[in-house]
Amino acid sequence: MMKAGPMKKLWRYLPALPALMLSGCTVDLLQPAGPVGELNRNVLVIEFAVMMCIVVPVCIATVYFAWKYRASNTKAEYLPDWSHSTKIEYFIWGIPTVIVAILSVMNWWSTHVYDPYRPLPAEVAGTNKPLNVQVVALDWKWLFIYPDLGIATINQLDIPTKTALNFQITSDSVMTAFFIPRLGSMIYAMPGMQTQLHLLASQSGDFLGEASQYSGGGFSDMKFRAIAMPQAQFNEWVEKVKSENSSLDATTYSKYAAPQIAAPVHYFAHVQPELFDGIVAKYNNGMMVDKTTGKVMHMQSVSDAASSDTGMKE
Numbered sequence: 001m002m003k004a005g006p007m008k009k010l011w012r013y014l015p016a017l018p019a020l021m022l023s024g025c026t027v028d029l030l031q032p033a034g035p036v037g038e039l040n041r042n043v044l045v046i047e048f049a050v051m052m053c054i055v056v057p058v059c060i061a062t063v064y065f066a067w068k069y070r071a072s073n074t075k076a077e078y079l080p081d082w083s084h085s086t087k088i089e090y091f092i093w094g095i096p097t098v099i100v101a102i103l104s105v106m107n108w109w110s111t112h113v114y115d116p117y118r119p120l121p122a123e124v125a126g127t128n129k130p131l132n133v134q135v136v137a138l139d140w141k142w143l144f145i146y147p148d149l150g151i152a153t154i155n156q157l158d159i160p161t162k163t164a165l166n167f168q169i170t171s172d173s174v175m176t177a178f179f180i181p182r183l184g185s186m187i188y189a190m191p192g193m194q195t196q197l198h199l200l201a202s203q204s205g206d207f208l209g210e211a212s213q214y215s216g217g218g219f220s221d222m223k224f225r226a227i228a229m230p231q232a233q234f235n236e237w238v239e240k241v242k243s244e245n246s247s248l249d250a251t252t253y254s255k256y257a258a259p260q261i262a263a264p265v266h267y268f269a270h271v272q273p274e275l276f277d278g279i280v281a282k283y284n285n286g287m288m289v290d291k292t293t294g295k296v297m298h299m300q301s302v303s304d305a306a307s308s309d310t311g312m313k314e
Protein backbone atom coordinates (compact mmCIF):
# COMPACT_ATOMS: atom_id res chain seq x y z
CA MET A 1 0.00 0.00 0.00
CA MET A 2 1.17 3.51 -0.87
CA LYS A 3 2.03 5.92 1.90
CA ALA A 4 0.81 9.52 1.89
CA GLY A 5 3.81 11.10 0.20
CA PRO A 6 4.31 14.75 -0.75
CA MET A 7 2.43 14.27 -4.03
CA LYS A 8 -0.65 13.01 -2.27
CA LYS A 9 -0.60 16.02 0.06
CA LEU A 10 -0.52 18.37 -2.95
CA TRP A 11 -3.75 16.89 -4.27
CA ARG A 12 -5.54 18.17 -1.19
CA TYR A 13 -5.05 21.72 -2.47
CA LEU A 14 -6.51 20.94 -5.88
CA PRO A 15 -9.97 22.39 -5.10
CA ALA A 16 -8.27 25.78 -4.47
CA LEU A 17 -6.81 25.80 -7.98
CA PRO A 18 -9.71 27.58 -9.77
CA ALA A 19 -9.68 30.33 -7.11
CA LEU A 20 -5.93 30.65 -7.50
CA MET A 21 -6.24 30.97 -11.27
CA LEU A 22 -8.95 33.60 -10.92
CA SER A 23 -6.84 35.68 -8.56
CA GLY A 24 -4.96 37.04 -11.56
CA CYS A 25 -5.75 40.05 -13.69
CA THR A 26 -8.93 38.66 -15.20
CA VAL A 27 -11.07 38.75 -12.06
CA ASP A 28 -11.89 42.44 -12.62
CA LEU A 29 -13.67 41.50 -15.83
CA LEU A 30 -16.09 39.33 -13.87
CA GLN A 31 -16.91 42.08 -11.35
CA PRO A 32 -18.13 44.97 -13.50
CA ALA A 33 -18.94 48.32 -11.90
CA GLY A 34 -20.79 49.90 -14.79
CA PRO A 35 -23.17 49.09 -17.67
CA VAL A 36 -20.45 48.69 -20.31
CA GLY A 37 -18.46 46.35 -18.08
CA GLU A 38 -21.62 44.40 -17.29
CA LEU A 39 -22.36 43.84 -20.95
CA ASN A 40 -18.75 42.76 -21.57
CA ARG A 41 -18.96 40.31 -18.68
CA ASN A 42 -22.29 38.87 -19.85
CA VAL A 43 -21.02 38.40 -23.39
CA LEU A 44 -17.86 36.74 -22.06
CA VAL A 45 -19.84 34.32 -19.86
CA ILE A 46 -22.48 33.48 -22.49
CA GLU A 47 -19.90 32.94 -25.24
CA PHE A 48 -17.87 30.76 -22.89
CA ALA A 49 -21.00 28.68 -22.20
CA VAL A 50 -21.84 28.42 -25.92
CA MET A 51 -18.33 27.25 -26.75
CA MET A 52 -18.41 24.75 -23.89
CA CYS A 53 -21.45 23.20 -25.62
CA ILE A 54 -19.03 21.82 -28.17
CA VAL A 55 -15.84 21.48 -26.12
CA VAL A 56 -17.34 19.37 -23.32
CA PRO A 57 -19.16 16.79 -25.55
CA VAL A 58 -16.03 16.45 -27.73
CA CYS A 59 -13.85 15.78 -24.67
CA ILE A 60 -16.30 13.21 -23.33
CA ALA A 61 -16.76 11.56 -26.77
CA THR A 62 -12.98 11.28 -27.26
CA VAL A 63 -12.57 9.30 -24.05
CA TYR A 64 -15.74 7.29 -24.67
CA PHE A 65 -14.82 6.28 -28.25
CA ALA A 66 -11.26 5.40 -27.30
CA TRP A 67 -12.59 3.17 -24.56
CA LYS A 68 -15.47 1.64 -26.53
CA TYR A 69 -13.40 0.79 -29.64
CA ARG A 70 -10.34 -0.45 -27.76
CA ALA A 71 -8.57 -3.43 -29.35
CA SER A 72 -9.63 -5.84 -26.61
CA ASN A 73 -13.36 -5.04 -26.96
CA THR A 74 -14.56 -7.65 -29.41
CA LYS A 75 -18.23 -6.79 -28.91
CA ALA A 76 -18.01 -3.31 -30.50
CA GLU A 77 -19.12 -2.86 -34.09
CA TYR A 78 -16.21 -3.33 -36.54
CA LEU A 79 -16.50 -1.58 -39.95
CA PRO A 80 -13.17 -1.80 -41.85
CA ASP A 81 -14.73 -0.66 -45.17
CA TRP A 82 -16.66 2.31 -43.77
CA SER A 83 -16.09 5.56 -45.68
CA HIS A 84 -19.05 7.93 -45.52
CA SER A 85 -22.01 8.86 -43.38
CA THR A 86 -24.28 11.75 -44.35
CA LYS A 87 -25.64 11.78 -40.81
CA ILE A 88 -22.16 12.40 -39.37
CA GLU A 89 -21.40 15.04 -42.02
CA TYR A 90 -24.51 16.99 -41.00
CA PHE A 91 -23.51 16.65 -37.39
CA ILE A 92 -19.88 17.76 -37.66
CA TRP A 93 -20.63 20.67 -40.01
CA GLY A 94 -24.01 21.66 -38.64
CA ILE A 95 -23.14 22.21 -34.98
CA PRO A 96 -20.06 24.40 -35.61
CA THR A 97 -22.06 26.42 -38.16
CA VAL A 98 -24.81 27.04 -35.61
CA ILE A 99 -22.26 28.00 -32.94
CA VAL A 100 -20.36 30.36 -35.26
CA ALA A 101 -23.68 31.94 -36.23
CA ILE A 102 -24.68 32.45 -32.58
CA LEU A 103 -21.26 33.94 -31.71
CA SER A 104 -21.31 36.23 -34.76
CA VAL A 105 -24.73 37.63 -33.95
CA MET A 106 -23.78 38.11 -30.28
CA ASN A 107 -20.52 39.85 -31.14
CA TRP A 108 -22.10 42.11 -33.71
CA TRP A 109 -24.88 43.07 -31.35
CA SER A 110 -22.69 43.57 -28.28
CA THR A 111 -20.12 45.73 -30.08
CA HIS A 112 -22.85 48.01 -31.41
CA VAL A 113 -25.12 48.34 -28.38
CA TYR A 114 -22.47 50.37 -26.51
CA ASP A 115 -20.43 51.59 -29.46
CA PRO A 116 -17.37 53.22 -27.80
CA TYR A 117 -17.66 56.19 -30.18
CA ARG A 118 -21.32 56.89 -29.41
CA PRO A 119 -22.55 58.58 -26.22
CA LEU A 120 -24.26 56.13 -23.87
CA PRO A 121 -28.02 55.81 -24.44
CA ALA A 122 -30.09 58.12 -22.21
CA GLU A 123 -31.64 55.33 -20.16
CA VAL A 124 -28.13 54.26 -19.09
CA ALA A 125 -26.44 57.66 -18.92
CA GLY A 126 -29.11 59.28 -16.75
CA THR A 127 -29.59 63.03 -16.54
CA ASN A 128 -26.26 64.11 -15.03
CA LYS A 129 -24.14 66.32 -17.26
CA PRO A 130 -21.47 64.13 -18.92
CA LEU A 131 -17.87 64.62 -17.85
CA ASN A 132 -15.25 65.12 -20.55
CA VAL A 133 -11.83 63.63 -19.91
CA GLN A 134 -8.84 63.79 -22.25
CA VAL A 135 -6.42 60.92 -21.84
CA VAL A 136 -2.79 61.08 -22.96
CA ALA A 137 -0.66 57.94 -22.83
CA LEU A 138 2.95 58.78 -22.03
CA ASP A 139 6.05 56.71 -21.29
CA TRP A 140 5.02 55.19 -18.79
CA LYS A 141 2.23 57.08 -17.19
CA TRP A 142 -1.20 58.46 -17.91
CA LEU A 143 -2.11 62.12 -18.13
CA PHE A 144 -5.77 62.98 -17.54
CA ILE A 145 -6.99 66.42 -18.56
CA TYR A 146 -10.43 67.65 -17.46
CA PRO A 147 -10.93 70.34 -20.12
CA ASP A 148 -14.16 71.76 -18.67
CA LEU A 149 -12.71 72.00 -15.16
CA GLY A 150 -9.30 73.28 -16.25
CA ILE A 151 -7.45 70.70 -14.15
CA ALA A 152 -5.28 67.67 -14.88
CA THR A 153 -3.73 64.73 -13.07
CA ILE A 154 -1.08 62.14 -13.64
CA ASN A 155 -1.85 58.48 -12.90
CA GLN A 156 -5.12 59.10 -11.10
CA LEU A 157 -8.56 59.38 -12.62
CA ASP A 158 -11.25 60.61 -10.25
CA ILE A 159 -14.77 60.37 -11.61
CA PRO A 160 -18.29 60.99 -10.33
CA THR A 161 -20.61 57.96 -10.23
CA LYS A 162 -23.75 57.72 -12.36
CA THR A 163 -22.30 60.24 -14.78
CA ALA A 164 -21.50 59.53 -18.41
CA LEU A 165 -17.77 59.80 -19.09
CA ASN A 166 -16.68 60.98 -22.53
CA PHE A 167 -13.06 60.08 -23.08
CA GLN A 168 -10.87 61.45 -25.85
CA ILE A 169 -7.74 59.35 -26.02
CA THR A 170 -4.37 59.89 -27.65
CA SER A 171 -0.74 59.01 -27.09
CA ASP A 172 2.35 61.19 -26.99
CA SER A 173 4.54 58.14 -27.41
CA VAL A 174 4.05 54.73 -28.96
CA MET A 175 0.70 53.06 -29.47
CA THR A 176 -0.80 51.50 -26.38
CA ALA A 177 -4.29 50.83 -24.99
CA PHE A 178 -6.40 52.46 -22.29
CA PHE A 179 -8.25 50.00 -20.11
CA ILE A 180 -10.25 50.09 -16.87
CA PRO A 181 -11.37 46.44 -16.67
CA ARG A 182 -14.20 46.98 -14.16
CA LEU A 183 -15.77 49.71 -16.28
CA GLY A 184 -15.31 47.83 -19.56
CA SER A 185 -13.95 48.27 -23.06
CA MET A 186 -10.36 48.74 -24.06
CA ILE A 187 -9.49 51.43 -26.58
CA TYR A 188 -6.23 52.12 -28.37
CA ALA A 189 -4.23 55.26 -27.70
CA MET A 190 -2.28 56.32 -30.79
CA PRO A 191 -0.05 59.32 -31.46
CA GLY A 192 -1.58 61.85 -33.85
CA MET A 193 -5.02 60.28 -33.52
CA GLN A 194 -7.98 60.71 -31.23
CA THR A 195 -9.91 57.68 -30.19
CA GLN A 196 -13.06 57.83 -28.11
CA LEU A 197 -14.67 55.87 -25.34
CA HIS A 198 -17.89 56.32 -23.40
CA LEU A 199 -18.13 54.71 -19.98
CA LEU A 200 -20.08 55.05 -16.76
CA ALA A 201 -19.36 53.95 -13.18
CA SER A 202 -22.61 52.94 -11.50
CA GLN A 203 -21.01 52.47 -8.08
CA SER A 204 -18.26 54.04 -6.00
CA GLY A 205 -14.96 52.24 -5.92
CA ASP A 206 -11.25 52.23 -6.48
CA PHE A 207 -10.62 50.50 -9.78
CA LEU A 208 -7.46 49.47 -11.52
CA GLY A 209 -6.64 51.20 -14.79
CA GLU A 210 -3.86 50.01 -17.01
CA ALA A 211 -2.11 50.02 -20.32
CA SER A 212 -3.09 46.76 -21.95
CA GLN A 213 -0.58 46.82 -24.75
CA TYR A 214 3.14 46.32 -24.26
CA SER A 215 4.99 49.60 -24.70
CA GLY A 216 8.53 49.05 -23.48
CA GLY A 217 10.49 48.91 -20.25
CA GLY A 218 8.16 50.77 -17.89
CA PHE A 219 5.03 49.07 -19.21
CA SER A 220 4.37 46.96 -16.12
CA ASP A 221 4.19 50.10 -13.95
CA MET A 222 1.96 51.98 -16.38
CA LYS A 223 -1.07 51.73 -14.11
CA PHE A 224 -3.43 54.21 -12.57
CA ARG A 225 -6.25 54.33 -10.03
CA ALA A 226 -9.72 55.14 -11.32
CA ILE A 227 -11.63 56.34 -8.27
CA ALA A 228 -15.39 56.65 -8.61
CA MET A 229 -17.25 58.69 -5.97
CA PRO A 230 -20.55 60.53 -5.54
CA GLN A 231 -20.85 63.90 -7.28
CA ALA A 232 -20.55 65.97 -4.07
CA GLN A 233 -17.35 64.22 -3.10
CA PHE A 234 -16.04 64.65 -6.65
CA ASN A 235 -16.69 68.40 -6.46
CA GLU A 236 -14.66 68.53 -3.24
CA TRP A 237 -11.85 66.66 -4.94
CA VAL A 238 -11.87 69.15 -7.84
CA GLU A 239 -11.53 72.00 -5.32
CA LYS A 240 -8.63 70.17 -3.71
CA VAL A 241 -6.86 69.81 -7.06
CA LYS A 242 -7.50 73.48 -7.82
CA SER A 243 -5.82 74.46 -4.57
CA GLU A 244 -2.57 72.74 -5.61
CA ASN A 245 0.10 74.97 -6.90
CA SER A 246 1.24 73.22 -9.99
CA SER A 247 0.21 74.04 -13.52
CA LEU A 248 0.50 72.29 -16.83
CA ASP A 249 1.31 74.36 -19.89
CA ALA A 250 3.58 74.20 -22.92
CA THR A 251 6.66 74.90 -20.79
CA THR A 252 6.07 72.47 -17.95
CA TYR A 253 4.55 69.79 -20.19
CA SER A 254 7.90 68.56 -21.50
CA LYS A 255 9.10 67.94 -17.97
CA TYR A 256 6.06 65.86 -17.06
CA ALA A 257 5.90 64.10 -20.43
CA ALA A 258 9.47 62.82 -20.20
CA PRO A 259 9.77 59.03 -19.80
CA GLN A 260 9.44 57.94 -16.19
CA ILE A 261 8.81 54.59 -14.58
CA ALA A 262 6.25 54.27 -11.74
CA ALA A 263 5.44 57.99 -11.83
CA PRO A 264 3.79 59.27 -8.64
CA VAL A 265 0.30 60.79 -8.72
CA HIS A 266 0.38 64.48 -9.52
CA TYR A 267 -2.33 67.17 -9.51
CA PHE A 268 -2.36 70.24 -11.75
CA ALA A 269 -4.52 73.14 -10.57
CA HIS A 270 -4.43 74.71 -13.97
CA VAL A 271 -4.04 73.29 -17.44
CA GLN A 272 -3.45 75.24 -20.63
CA PRO A 273 -6.58 75.11 -22.82
CA GLU A 274 -6.23 73.02 -26.00
CA LEU A 275 -3.08 71.33 -24.73
CA PHE A 276 -4.58 68.00 -25.79
CA ASP A 277 -5.29 69.25 -29.32
CA GLY A 278 -1.70 70.46 -29.54
CA ILE A 279 -0.41 67.02 -28.53
CA VAL A 280 -2.49 65.40 -31.29
CA ALA A 281 -1.61 68.09 -33.84
CA LYS A 282 2.12 67.83 -33.39
CA TYR A 283 2.11 64.44 -35.14
CA ASN A 284 0.08 65.93 -38.02
CA ASN A 285 2.30 68.87 -39.00
CA GLY A 286 0.24 71.01 -36.68
CA MET A 287 -3.01 70.16 -38.44
CA MET A 288 -6.15 69.17 -36.59
CA VAL A 289 -9.80 68.57 -37.30
CA ASP A 290 -12.05 71.35 -36.06
CA LYS A 291 -14.71 69.75 -33.89
CA THR A 292 -17.56 72.06 -34.86
CA THR A 293 -17.00 72.26 -38.61
CA GLY A 294 -15.16 69.00 -39.26
CA LYS A 295 -12.64 70.93 -41.36
CA VAL A 296 -8.90 70.35 -41.18
CA MET A 297 -7.18 73.48 -39.92
CA HIS A 298 -3.85 74.59 -38.55
CA MET A 299 -3.40 74.59 -34.79
CA GLN A 300 -1.31 77.75 -34.96
CA SER A 301 -1.16 78.94 -31.38
CA VAL A 302 -1.26 75.59 -29.65
CA SER A 303 1.10 73.75 -31.97
CA ASP A 304 3.65 76.56 -31.67
CA ALA A 305 3.63 76.01 -27.97
CA ALA A 306 3.29 72.27 -27.87
CA SER A 307 5.51 71.15 -30.72
CA SER A 308 8.44 73.53 -30.60
CA ASP A 309 8.84 73.70 -26.84
CA THR A 310 7.71 70.32 -25.73
CA GLY A 311 7.11 68.05 -28.61
CA MET A 312 10.38 66.83 -29.90
CA LYS A 313 12.05 64.24 -27.79
CA GLU A 314 15.50 64.41 -29.35
Ligand SMILES: [Cu+2]
Nearest residue numbers: 024025026212
Ligand atom coordinates in the same frame (compact mmCIF):
# COMPACT_ATOMS: atom_id res chain seq x y z
CU1 LIG B 1 -4.71 39.82 -18.52
